[in-house]
Amino acid sequence: MTTPILQATGLVKRYGRVTALAGSDLELLPGEILAVIGDNGAGKSSLIKALSGAVVPDEGEVLLDGSPVSFSTPLDARNAGIETVHQSLAVSPSLDIAANLFLGRELRRKGVLGSVFRMLDRAGMREEARRQLDALGIMTIQNPGQAVETLSGGQRQAVAVARAAAFGSRVVIMDEPTAALGVRESRAVLDLILQVRDRGLPVILISHNMPHVFEVADRIHIQRLGRRKAVVDPKSVSMSDAVAIMTGAMEPPD
């Protein structure tokens, strides 16, 4: 069996009296789209937060390419090549699109202006942003210099997705990226996910939308009560069975 590119074992995360993760495992194989489904509160977001450095798990281990890693900040995970679109879009409303795309990894000017005066290469970033957005074909944004707060919810979502897709080098994680999107916009994001996978990058996709999940996922991780209940193959399990496992109405096939 191939080593998983990203693996978690026995993750535990407590918030006060609530245990969000009660010993959860996860395996992401190279080049696959792994969907994560589960009821509200099943611990899906908590799981991917632990994988992306957004929270530090109380117990358990995360392995990247087989070697243990410990992310204490989102930056650590990002530096390891893991890009995440969080459920609560992590964008800065007052900054423009280009600034948001490059947030935390700004390009600097060449020469002394950059090295001594630490000047940003604004033009470079705008151009690059323009290029990325075009390449992804996800939307026709007029001007990467537009402030994100002037975008609609769907457009903001697109910026966050574009950022992850553009910079992810090992893993891309998306937490309900289409929840607020219209039909057409959702379609574009699904296409983008497939596109990313086709570039060879594995994707973790959290979604409540079963048709979407069954359309794009290679494998489906079913989360229940803070644990991985099962991993199923969308080609061999029906949508209603997956939902039944998810809600506890049915035991997973073994």
Added chain:
Amino acid sequence: MTTPILQATGLVKRYGRVTALAGSDLELLPGEILAVIGDNGAGKSSLIKALSGAVVPDEGEVLLDGSPVSFSTPLDARNAGIETVHQSLAVSPSLDIAANLFLGRELRRKGVLGSVFRMLDRAGMREEARRQLDALGIMTIQNPGQAVETLSGGQRQAVAVARAAAFGSRVVIMDEPTAALGVRESRAVLDLILQVRDRGLPVILISHNMPHVFEVADRIHIQRLGRRKAVVDPKSVSMSDAVAIMTGAMEPPD
């Protein structure tokens, strides 16, 4: 033809340079579920905000039971029997469930305690809340005295939905009530909507989820570019045609 219970004609709403509503109409017939669909930014939320007093339209008219009304605050609409679940859940996190259910229409104690000292009937409200939640069968909340901030997103959604269903006397409006919900929770909300309709109350449902829309709607209002593009019958139009009209790929049949 029956008079629509709620009707809007030529609504216009501008935000600075953006025109969210460019002369939008709407008709809600007695006892029906009217779905409103449209791209992100098509003006769906703006439309129902104008109907529920959350914003005051710049132009246009709203008629309730055939007579013109003008709601300058959400309270006006509520007093007229229109209950709304907004896309950005309007709940008060630090208050408990019962307090949220009765927010703005608190029950007072009987006798002088209530009339002179204006004391709240806390016990009465808790009991009534308990009863409402049970009757709706939407969830098993242990304790109506629990603060809303301790609930999961899905549970909060449920509180907002329960409030609208419990107090709506003329019209219930729901803006993407299932967007953040899991499969099971979405199911419960859809059942609730049907239940409300069966009580004889008409419902406006905004949703991006086409299967949901086609399952419950009696008629579908398609919003595009700030206007009503068409109203279609889900029994005679296919899902893909509805989406095509919504995105402008197809002209509505006339």
Added chain:
Amino acid sequence: MTAVVEQRDRSLLTRVQHVLHAQATIGPAVVLLTSVIVFALLSERFLTPGNISLILQQVAVVGTLAVGQTIVILTAGIDLSCGAIMVLTSIVMAKVASETGLPGLPALLLGFLVGTVCGLLNGMLVTRLKLPPFIVTLGTLNVFFALNLWYSGSATIRGSDMPSLLLWTGQTFTVGGTRITYGSILLVVLVAAMAFVLKNTAWGRHVYSTGDDLEASRLSGIRTARVLLSVYATAGLIYAVAAWTLIGRIASASPQAGQTDNLDSITAVVIGGTSLFGGRGAVVGSLIGALIVGVFRNGLALAGVDVLWQTMAVGVLIIVAVSLDQWIRKVKA
């Protein structure tokens, strides 16, 4: 909605945290109790009835202001102008009575009216111009202070020129050999009444809800602008009550009084566990907060500690008390 996995906590600390969490104002109360015990051990004079009564007198003005400040902060506002409103109203009460010979009661009521109007002005600027309360009251602070200087002609009005009603708050009565001022009693009554109203009336609930999430409250059908207006106006009225207490305390009305009381009242509210972000807190906490500061200043003074270190102690206290309170609140129900 998945049922939540509960678990029994093992650590003692977490258990303590839970017990404390159950009651909102218990954090400040613990701080108060602890400091009282420590100071009682440091000086046998501390726990005498006379000294307790003195502390109550010393916190009466700031404590009364803190009642008004609390309701403003509960709506996610802040009132930098409270001291200025208090001074202005104290001057109005005193000057009108001493110059026109207006009897005590109408003079007092006129002062209450002026305080209410000042508060209303704040409220109108906050709700109509939609400016942050910090900015509004930073502005009106200057305006009210200037009005006060102008109306008073910068002159102090002495107690002997005023009707006795205005000085009543400084009068004492004796209970079991201890002298207590009516001003202290007024504070306690005010706190009790406000606590009742906040807890048991729809208005109180709307105050919390407005501070918690303004837009959500508005969409829920609360007339948030009206709630805010009523809160600022009520706060103004309470500052006028504080003005009455102030007159009694210094037996005069001085246009330069109360200049540090803005921050002092905020300090009391904050130490008392009310969140600056609105929606959370209690007026009883603010009274306790004012008492904590009073106990520290008095206790340190008794122990012969220099004012300088009292100031330092208040600074440290703010940070420690609020941290403690936040630690207690961290446990979600």
Added chain:
Amino acid sequence: MTAVVEQRDRSLLTRVQHVLHAQATIGPAVVLLTSVIVFALLSERFLTPGNISLILQQVAVVGTLAVGQTIVILTAGIDLSCGAIMVLTSIVMAKVASETGLPGLPALLLGFLVGTVCGLLNGMLVTRLKLPPFIVTLGTLNVFFALNLWYSGSATIRGSDMPSLLLWTGQTFTVGGTRITYGSILLVVLVAAMAFVLKNTAWGRHVYSTGDDLEASRLSGIRTARVLLSVYATAGLIYAVAAWTLIGRIASASPQAGQTDNLDSITAVVIGGTSLFGGRGAVVGSLIGALIVGVFRNGLALAGVDVLWQTMAVGVLIIVAVSLDQWIRKVKA
């Protein structure tokens, strides 16, 4: 994503609003210009080079503080302790030099160090204890002020006892017959440098982004705690520069100075158009804000208006300027 329906605005007012909106600090700039013109018409003495230079001198201290205050407010913080840090560092610089005979440069650097450490302490309390900046700095304000009283022994240190470097900011040079202090120049240089850094470096961007949405910034991979620490520390350093300017300005170091400068610096920032909610604003605006207040005070004084009305004017100014600015910002791009 549906294309947005645009429309041409017809009303003149809306058009004016749009033009103003294009440039962030243009609101405050308009206010400044208008007031300069009005005062120039009221008094022929106002627009003389000497008077302009005087206004610059008078705003130098508050303006410098406002530079530090601006970056703190940009992160959605607030610094009530800036005046206390300034006074403390001015006393440290002056006393160390006058008592131990330390030469000017090391004394100055020591002061800078102390300011930075004070700021760092604020930053640590904000990031580690996760307390609201208002509360942290309300606490440290008392702590720093007490330290200042303690270290100074409450005594003013005279300029004649200090090395001349410490007084340099008060020295003047003459340009075209106008005397300009080095302190004013220092302020202008500081504003220019900070404006450059905020606009053109990643750090600047992260300051805005952290203030805009802390959690979003953290999730985007910004080390927000580090950004906040660096902001508070830098602000502390800038307050130390203000201390240097203060010493030059009053040619002495007084432990009693700067008590009202906290609110004054916030006033400058707020009039300058920076949002108290963080993420929006510019340091140039704060300089303009400080100048507006300075122009008003000076202009009214020249016109022979009583201080009382100057105070009133500042109050009204705050509200009017911020309302105007908000009105301009209402136009979404």
Added chain:
Amino acid sequence: GGGSSGGAATLVGLVTKTDTNPFFVKMKEGAQQAATSSGATVQSFAGKQDGDNQSQVDAIENLIASGAKGILITPSDSKAIVPSVDKARAAGLLVIALDTQLEPANAADATFATDNYKAGLLIGQWAKAKFAKDGKQAKIALLDLNPNQVSVDVQRDQGFLEGFGVDVKDKNRIGDESDPRIVGHDVTDGAPEGGRTAMENLLQKDPGINLVYTINEPAAAGAYEALKAAGKEKDVVIVSVDGGCPGVDNVKAGVIGATSQQYPLKMAQLGVEAVSKFAKDGSKPQNTDTGVTLITDQPAEGVESKDSAFGLQNCWG
């Protein structure tokens, strides 16, 4: 105000410590009166509170810019203000310190003030005689101005102690004494609120206090309220400085034992006249002691005093 047109009226600046102490209110009045009779214009400024040096610095500069001929100032910080005074003098203005000496005193062209040391000395001597006569052991509380060791504060406090026969050690420093009769010092900001709290604190330290020195009468009024609330007003002797009408009333009522009366109106009048004269012929005035009178209804052997009737005839505010 006015003074915008060059050449017409002589502009005189008056910079007081605060706007609110009746003493300074009186000064403003005195200056105004003198200005009307000598054809000058007065523009007044004040600090935000006692001790606010920065506002006074700004005021001096604005007056220089306004073309004032002279400045009358009661310095809040007698040391820190000196460089600004130097600036004004260098710009050709006449600067007169009123009420409170600069440090050094000759930093001003002249000082028109009470001899504050003497004001303190008189009440100290009076208290000493009174306590000797009553055969009581004194327990002294000193309610000073602020921690800044301002000249007026130091002079009165030390004068009082010397008058009372306490070894003051460094005469330029408050609080370095080690006499067991002294219960303690506290600061009042020269205002009633501060006076009350300071009195309360010192009473806590030693409830047996029976002699209270206060920097001025507003502070004394606050102190009295504290004593009253503690039921001690009958057992304690208060001495003060100012001799304003309310203060003298208090002497009459027995609230204050003795007070050193000052003459702020005179200070301001002389000041305005001196500036007017300077504007005409450039002549500079001499230092003037505006006088001090001990007011008490319980005269003491060997200490010259007047009664409250005299006090009321000569009081201000």
